[in-house]
Amino acid sequence: MKTWKLAPLVLAPFLLGNACTDLFKKNPDEVIAPGISALKDGDLLTAYDALDKARADNASLAKVQSTAAYTYLLAGEYDKADNALAAAEAASSGDEVGKIKLRRALVALRAGNLDAVKEHGVASGLDAGKVLAAEVHLADAESDEAIALLKSVNSNDAVGQTAAEYLKRLESGDQFQASLAEATALWAIGQRGGACEQAGDLVGSVESESKGMLLLLWAGRAVTSNRVDVAASLLDEAEFATIPQEQAWRRQATLAIVHIAKGEYDEGVALFDALASAGAPADGIADARATAAALCKDKAVARQLVEGLESAAVGRSLLEAGAGKAAKDQTPSGALRRYMEGR
Numbered sequence: 001m002k003t004w005k006l007a008p009l010v011l012a013p014f015l016l017g018n019a020c021t022d023l024f025k026k027n028p029d030e031v032i033a034p035g036i037s038a039l040k041d042g043d044l045l046t047a048y049d050a051l052d053k054a055r056a057d058n059a060s061l062a063k064v065q066s067t068a069a070y071t072y073l074l075a076g077e078y079d080k081a082d083n084a085l086a087a088a089e090a091a092s093s094g095d096e097v098g099k100i101k102l103r104r105a106l107v108a109l110r111a112g113n114l115d116a117v118k119e120h121g122v123a124s125g126l127d128a129g130k131v132l133a134a135e136v137h138l139a140d141a142e143s144d145e146a147i148a149l150l151k152s153v154n155s156n157d158a159v160g161q162t163a164a165e166y167l168k169r170l171e172s173g174d175q176f177q178a179s180l181a182e183a184t185a186l187w188a189i190g191q192r193g194g195a196c197e198q199a200g201d202l203v204g205s206v207e208s209e210s211k212g213m214l215l216l217l218w219a220g221r222a223v224t225s226n227r228v229d230v231a232a233s234l235l236d237e238a239e240f241a242t243i244p245q246e247q248a249w250r251r252q253a254t255l256a257i258v259h260i261a262k263g264e265y266d267e268g269v270a271l272f273d274a275l276a277s278a279g280a281p282a283d284g285i286a287d288a289r290a291t292a293a294a295l296c297k298d299k300a301v302a303r304q305l306v307e308g309l310e311s312a313a314v315g316r317s318l319l320e321a322g323a324g325k326a327a328k329d330q331t332p333s334g335a336l337r338r339y340m341e342g343r
Contacts, residue, residue: 028063035067042334047071055084062091066100069107078111098124105132109189114139117189127153131163138185143170143178146185176205180214187221196222200230204237212241219254224291228261249280253288260292265301268292272305286311293317299326306330 035051038044048071055068065088072081082104089100101124108116114136121133130149137146147170153163169181180202186195199218206214215238222231235258238251252275259268272292275285289305294317296302302321306314315331318324 026058026061028058028061031058031061031064032067035071039071044071044074048075059087060091062088062096062100065091066103069103073107073110078107078113081107082111082116098126098129102126102129102132105129112190114189122149127155127159127163131159131166132189134163134166135185135188138166138182139189139191141182143182146170174207176202176207180206192221192225193227196225196227196230200227200234203234209242212238212243213247215241216243216247216250216254220250220257223254223257223261223295226261228258231258249275249278249284253280253285257288257292257295260301260305261295263297265296265298269301269304287313290314290317294320296321299323302326 031054032051035047035054038047038050051064051068051071054064058064065084069081069084069088072078072084085100085104085107089097089104092100101120105117105120105124108114108120109132117136118133121129121131121136123129130153134146134149137143137149147167150163150167150170153160166181166184169177169184172178180199183195183198183202186192186198196218200222203211203214203218208214215234219231219234219238222228222234231254235251235255243251252271256268256271256275259265259271272285272289276282286306286309289309290311290313293302293305293314296305299322302318302323303326306317310330310332312331312334315327318327318330
């Protein structure tokens, strides 16, 4: 009789297949909970260790693998991040595979592996992946391949709008516009210095009603990419371009950032003060001051630029400028503040 009572338990895995195994499968949300909690607290080291262990103990759980990959990405361990995502991909099915492919493309982008960006971006089947792969093709001057991918994008969201803007430039018949699309793609994939150098030679020759705003856009990008001379040249051209009245303050704000980046502190601070007195948008000026502080080589001037301001951007800027104590004091409560306090 004992044998017959045990028989159903012994045979259960064969009769139920994976259903029996699933009864004992761990809940991935519970497994990653300690790591997620540490991430929210800004404790990246604890999060890394918790999720690394969770991944080792639960290799078959896709969500555990992909969450651990995020901490590897933050740590700059790109090969390890891709290995974790590959394991997550192998354990996934349906729409989740495409999402993981897109994450692998983003990891490859951070690692500078552009061939893998194209491979995973296209394989994702997602519009965002297609645009990402198209941008790499454009950066490699492979416009035909890029156009084919961009034409396959169907969404009407920001991704679709980006694809449409690229196609508009590429199919305009204007070589300057097409080259500007390539520069934009270079910027998008992180080759920002080269993008600004290329755009600096192009934007002035573009015939468009939006030329003034393009000049300001690339001037801002250039100064934050340490191409200060390119930024200054673009701002000189912008002085004679048509810029909407409500955006005119941006030229002066960007010029102030250029002065700060060049070490011309008195000129930069004076320009910022003049803008504030003239009624320029407070939020816009605050962002510009934070950007200038990050580029400032003098801690005292960096603190002066953002005196009385408190935001995550201000905190990051002061940290970049080497003013660690001020960075903590002027960062609002939250994960970034906790991260700074734990450094």
